[in-house]
Amino acid sequence: EDQVTQSPEALRLQEGESSSLNCSYTVSGLRGLFWYRQDPGKGPEFLFTLYSAGEEKEKERLKATLTKKESFLHITAPKPEDSATYLCAVTGGYQKVTFGTGTKLQVIP
Amino acid sequence: ETGVTQSPTHLIKTRGQQVTLRCSSQSGHNTVSWYQQALGQGPQFIFQYYREEENGRGNFPPRFSGLQFPNYSSELNVNALELDDSALYLCASSLAGARVTEKLFFGSGTQLSVL
Numbered sequence: 596e597d598q599v600t601q602s603p604e605a606l607r608l609q610e611g612e613s614s615s616l617n618c619s620y621t622v623s624g625l626r627g628l629f630w631y632r633q634d635p636g637k638g639p640e641f642l643f644t645l646y647s648a649g650e651e652k653e654k655e656r657l658k659a660t661l662t663k664k665e666s667f668l669h670i671t672a673p674k675p676e677d678s679a680t681y682l683c684a685v686t687g688g689y690q691k692v693t694f695g696t697g698t699k700l701q702v703i704p
Numbered sequence: 705e706t707g708v709t710q711s712p713t714h715l716i717k718t719r720g721q722q723v724t725l726r727c728s729s730q731s732g733h734n735t736v737s738w739y740q741q742a743l744g745q746g747p748q749f750i751f752q753y754y755r756e757e758e759n760g761r762g763n764f765p766p767r768f769s770g771l772q773f774p775n776y777s778s779e780l781n782v783n784a785l786e787l788d789d790s791a792l793y794l795c796a797s798s799l800a801g802a803r804v805t806e807k808l809f810f811g812s813g814t815q816l817s818v819l
Contacts, residue, residue, distance in 0.1 A: 599746070629807065638708070638794050638810030639747065682746055690737070690760025692808065694746030 597622045599695035601683050607701045608673055616668040616698045618683030626688030628666050630659050633680045633697065642681075673702045708811035710795050716817045722783045725814045727795030729776040735759070736778040737808065738770060739794040747794055753778060754800070782816075790818045 600619045608614055620628065627646055631639035643652045645661040652659050656677065658669040668681055680697040709728045717723050729736050735754045739747035749762035753772035767783040776797070782789060792815050796808035 627806075631810075636812070638796070638812050639808075641807045641809065644807055684746075690752040690754075691749045691762060692737070693749070694739075696744070696746045 597685055597687060597691070597693040599683055599685055599693055601681075601695035601698050603698060604696070605699045605701070607703065608670075610674060610702055610704050611672045613669070613671045613673070615670070616681055616683075616700070618666040618668070618695060619664060620666070620683070620685045621664075622685045622687050622693070624687050625685060627686045628661055629684040629686075629692065630657075630666070630668055631682040631684065631694075633682055639682055670700070673700075675702045675704050678702045708795055708797050708809050710793075710811035710814050712814060713812065714815045714817075716819065717785050718819050719785055719787060721785050722781065723785060723816065725780040725782075725793050725795075725816070727778045727780070727797075727811060729778065729795075729797035730809050733797035733799050733809070734776060735798045735800045736772055736776065737796045737798070738778070738780045739796065740764075741792040741794055741813070743791075750780070785818045787818050790816060792816075 598621045602617045630642040633639045643659040648663045656671050660667045680699045682697045684692045684694040686692045711726045737752040738750040741747045751761040752759045756772045769781045771779045792813040794813045795811045
Protein backbone atom coordinates (compact mmCIF):
# COMPACT_ATOMS: atom_id res chain seq x y z
CA GLU A 596 0.00 0.00 0.00
CA ASP A 597 1.25 3.49 -0.89
CA GLN A 598 2.51 5.53 2.06
CA VAL A 599 3.57 9.15 2.52
CA THR A 600 5.25 10.49 5.68
CA GLN A 601 5.89 14.18 6.12
CA SER A 602 8.14 15.93 8.60
CA PRO A 603 8.14 18.03 10.62
CA GLU A 604 4.44 18.14 11.55
CA ALA A 605 4.77 21.86 12.27
CA LEU A 606 7.42 24.45 11.54
CA ARG A 607 7.72 28.00 12.79
CA LEU A 608 10.09 30.32 10.91
CA GLN A 609 11.05 33.93 11.15
CA GLU A 610 10.45 35.92 7.99
CA GLY A 611 13.50 35.41 5.75
CA GLU A 612 14.65 32.22 7.52
CA SER A 613 15.00 29.51 4.86
CA SER A 614 14.18 25.86 5.57
CA SER A 615 13.09 22.56 4.03
CA LEU A 616 10.11 20.26 4.41
CA ASN A 617 10.56 16.51 3.98
CA CYS A 618 8.33 13.93 2.31
CA SER A 619 9.25 10.24 2.46
CA TYR A 620 7.25 7.89 0.30
CA THR A 621 6.74 4.28 -0.70
CA VAL A 622 4.77 3.51 -3.83
CA SER A 623 4.70 0.69 -6.33
CA GLY A 624 5.91 2.36 -9.50
CA LEU A 625 5.90 6.10 -8.91
CA ARG A 626 4.03 7.92 -11.68
CA GLY A 627 3.93 11.30 -9.97
CA LEU A 628 4.75 13.08 -6.71
CA PHE A 629 2.74 16.20 -5.96
CA TRP A 630 3.06 19.15 -3.63
CA TYR A 631 -0.05 21.08 -2.63
CA ARG A 632 -0.62 24.08 -0.39
CA GLN A 633 -3.73 24.22 1.81
CA ASP A 634 -5.00 27.31 3.60
CA PRO A 635 -7.44 26.98 6.53
CA GLY A 636 -11.00 26.23 5.37
CA LYS A 637 -9.89 25.77 1.75
CA GLY A 638 -9.15 22.88 -0.56
CA PRO A 639 -5.56 22.05 -1.50
CA GLU A 640 -3.97 24.19 -4.21
CA PHE A 641 -1.60 22.53 -6.67
CA LEU A 642 2.05 23.60 -6.58
CA PHE A 643 4.25 21.02 -8.37
CA THR A 644 4.37 17.60 -9.99
CA LEU A 645 7.66 15.66 -10.06
CA TYR A 646 7.98 12.50 -12.12
CA SER A 647 11.48 11.08 -11.73
CA ALA A 648 14.47 11.15 -9.39
CA GLY A 649 16.71 14.14 -9.93
CA GLU A 650 13.90 16.36 -11.14
CA GLU A 651 13.56 19.86 -9.65
CA LYS A 652 10.86 22.53 -10.04
CA GLU A 653 10.71 26.10 -8.80
CA LYS A 654 7.98 28.64 -8.22
CA GLU A 655 8.77 31.97 -6.57
CA ARG A 656 10.30 31.14 -3.15
CA LEU A 657 9.56 27.40 -3.41
CA LYS A 658 11.71 24.67 -4.92
CA ALA A 659 10.76 20.99 -4.97
CA THR A 660 13.27 18.17 -5.47
CA LEU A 661 12.86 14.41 -5.81
CA THR A 662 14.98 11.34 -5.02
CA LYS A 663 13.98 7.68 -5.21
CA LYS A 664 12.71 7.74 -1.62
CA GLU A 665 12.14 11.37 -0.67
CA SER A 666 11.07 14.76 -1.83
CA PHE A 667 12.00 18.09 -0.31
CA LEU A 668 10.21 21.40 -0.50
CA HIS A 669 12.76 24.16 0.03
CA ILE A 670 11.45 27.54 1.09
CA THR A 671 13.84 30.43 0.53
CA ALA A 672 13.41 33.69 2.46
CA PRO A 673 9.78 32.95 3.38
CA LYS A 674 7.18 35.65 3.90
CA PRO A 675 4.14 35.59 6.23
CA GLU A 676 1.88 34.87 3.23
CA ASP A 677 3.68 31.53 2.81
CA SER A 678 2.04 30.35 6.05
CA ALA A 679 -0.11 27.33 5.21
CA THR A 680 -0.16 23.54 5.43
CA TYR A 681 1.95 21.90 2.73
CA LEU A 682 0.78 18.48 1.57
CA CYS A 683 2.82 15.88 -0.29
CA ALA A 684 1.08 13.18 -2.33
CA VAL A 685 1.98 10.29 -4.64
CA THR A 686 0.29 8.24 -7.32
CA GLY A 687 1.23 4.91 -8.85
CA GLY A 688 -0.54 5.89 -12.04
CA TYR A 689 -4.00 4.67 -11.23
CA GLN A 690 -6.92 6.57 -9.84
CA LYS A 691 -5.79 6.93 -6.26
CA VAL A 692 -3.61 9.77 -4.97
CA THR A 693 -2.21 9.13 -1.48
CA PHE A 694 -1.59 12.19 0.69
CA GLY A 695 0.58 12.71 3.73
CA THR A 696 -0.70 14.48 6.83
CA GLY A 697 1.08 17.70 5.92
CA THR A 698 3.51 20.18 7.45
CA LYS A 699 1.91 23.25 9.01
CA LEU A 700 4.18 26.20 8.31
CA GLN A 701 3.96 29.46 10.21
CA VAL A 702 6.12 32.40 9.12
CA ILE A 703 6.43 35.15 11.72
CA PRO A 704 7.05 38.76 10.62
CA GLU B 705 -12.73 29.38 -16.85
CA THR B 706 -14.73 28.45 -13.75
CA GLY B 707 -13.16 26.55 -10.88
CA VAL B 708 -14.49 23.63 -8.86
CA THR B 709 -17.51 24.55 -6.77
CA GLN B 710 -19.05 22.53 -3.96
CA SER B 711 -22.32 22.83 -2.08
CA PRO B 712 -23.28 23.20 0.63
CA THR B 713 -20.27 24.69 2.43
CA HIS B 714 -21.40 23.46 5.84
CA LEU B 715 -23.86 20.79 6.92
CA ILE B 716 -25.01 19.38 10.25
CA LYS B 717 -26.66 15.96 10.38
CA THR B 718 -27.52 13.44 13.07
CA ARG B 719 -26.28 9.88 13.29
CA GLY B 720 -28.19 7.49 11.00
CA GLN B 721 -29.29 10.15 8.52
CA GLN B 722 -28.34 10.33 4.86
CA VAL B 723 -26.54 13.20 3.12
CA THR B 724 -25.86 14.30 -0.47
CA LEU B 725 -22.98 16.58 -1.33
CA ARG B 726 -22.63 18.24 -4.71
CA CYS B 727 -19.75 19.28 -6.92
CA SER B 728 -19.42 21.15 -10.18
CA SER B 729 -16.19 20.32 -11.98
CA GLN B 730 -13.84 22.78 -13.62
CA SER B 731 -14.85 23.48 -17.19
CA GLY B 732 -13.54 20.83 -19.60
CA HIS B 733 -12.55 18.33 -16.91
CA ASN B 734 -13.83 14.79 -17.40
CA THR B 735 -12.75 13.14 -14.15
CA VAL B 736 -13.90 13.80 -10.61
CA SER B 737 -12.53 12.39 -7.36
CA TRP B 738 -13.87 12.67 -3.83
CA TYR B 739 -11.70 12.86 -0.73
CA GLN B 740 -12.42 12.85 3.01
CA GLN B 741 -10.20 15.02 5.20
CA ALA B 742 -10.46 14.59 8.95
CA LEU B 743 -9.16 17.36 11.20
CA GLY B 744 -5.35 17.42 11.20
CA GLN B 745 -5.08 14.71 8.54
CA GLY B 746 -4.37 14.62 4.84
CA PRO B 747 -7.16 13.96 2.32
CA GLN B 748 -8.13 10.28 1.93
CA PHE B 749 -9.30 8.95 -1.43
CA ILE B 750 -12.94 7.83 -1.47
CA PHE B 751 -13.51 7.14 -5.17
CA GLN B 752 -13.14 8.51 -8.67
CA TYR B 753 -15.60 8.83 -11.56
CA TYR B 754 -14.61 8.92 -15.22
CA ARG B 755 -17.19 9.10 -18.00
CA GLU B 756 -19.99 8.55 -15.47
CA GLU B 757 -18.55 5.25 -14.20
CA GLU B 758 -16.81 4.55 -10.89
CA ASN B 759 -13.19 4.19 -11.85
CA GLY B 760 -11.48 3.34 -8.57
CA ARG B 761 -12.32 3.23 -4.89
CA GLY B 762 -10.45 3.66 -1.62
CA ASN B 763 -11.07 1.88 1.68
CA PHE B 764 -14.56 3.22 2.27
CA PRO B 765 -17.70 1.11 2.89
CA PRO B 766 -20.53 0.81 0.33
CA ARG B 767 -22.65 3.34 2.22
CA PHE B 768 -20.42 5.90 0.47
CA SER B 769 -21.66 6.13 -3.11
CA GLY B 770 -21.51 8.61 -5.93
CA LEU B 771 -22.74 9.74 -9.29
CA GLN B 772 -21.24 11.67 -12.18
CA PHE B 773 -23.56 13.35 -14.66
CA PRO B 774 -23.10 13.99 -18.41
CA ASN B 775 -22.11 17.59 -17.68
CA TYR B 776 -19.38 16.19 -15.36
CA SER B 777 -21.01 17.48 -12.19
CA SER B 778 -21.00 14.95 -9.37
CA GLU B 779 -22.66 13.88 -6.13
CA LEU B 780 -21.38 12.08 -3.06
CA ASN B 781 -24.00 10.23 -1.04
CA VAL B 782 -23.42 8.89 2.44
CA ASN B 783 -26.04 6.66 4.08
CA ALA B 784 -26.43 5.73 7.73
CA LEU B 785 -24.15 8.52 8.95
CA GLU B 786 -21.76 7.75 11.79
CA LEU B 787 -20.01 10.16 14.13
CA ASP B 788 -16.66 9.36 12.46
CA ASP B 789 -18.02 10.65 9.15
CA SER B 790 -17.56 14.19 10.47
CA ALA B 791 -14.92 15.70 8.17
CA LEU B 792 -14.22 18.05 5.29
CA TYR B 793 -15.32 16.44 2.03
CA LEU B 794 -13.34 17.59 -0.97
CA CYS B 795 -14.19 17.26 -4.62
CA ALA B 796 -11.35 17.38 -7.14
CA SER B 797 -11.58 17.50 -10.90
CA SER B 798 -8.92 16.69 -13.46
CA LEU B 799 -8.46 16.16 -17.15
CA ALA B 800 -7.29 12.60 -17.26
CA GLY B 801 -7.79 9.27 -18.86
CA ALA B 802 -8.75 6.12 -17.05
CA ARG B 803 -5.26 5.42 -15.70
CA VAL B 804 -2.98 8.29 -14.92
CA THR B 805 -4.06 10.86 -12.42
CA GLU B 806 -2.67 14.28 -13.24
CA LYS B 807 -2.83 17.29 -10.98
CA LEU B 808 -6.06 17.77 -9.15
CA PHE B 809 -8.10 20.95 -8.91
CA PHE B 810 -9.92 21.02 -5.58
CA GLY B 811 -13.03 22.80 -4.45
CA SER B 812 -13.22 24.44 -1.03
CA GLY B 813 -15.06 21.47 0.41
CA THR B 814 -18.16 20.73 2.43
CA GLN B 815 -17.68 20.62 6.20
CA LEU B 816 -19.94 17.84 7.50
CA SER B 817 -20.68 17.54 11.21
CA VAL B 818 -22.50 14.43 12.45
CA LEU B 819 -24.06 14.76 15.92
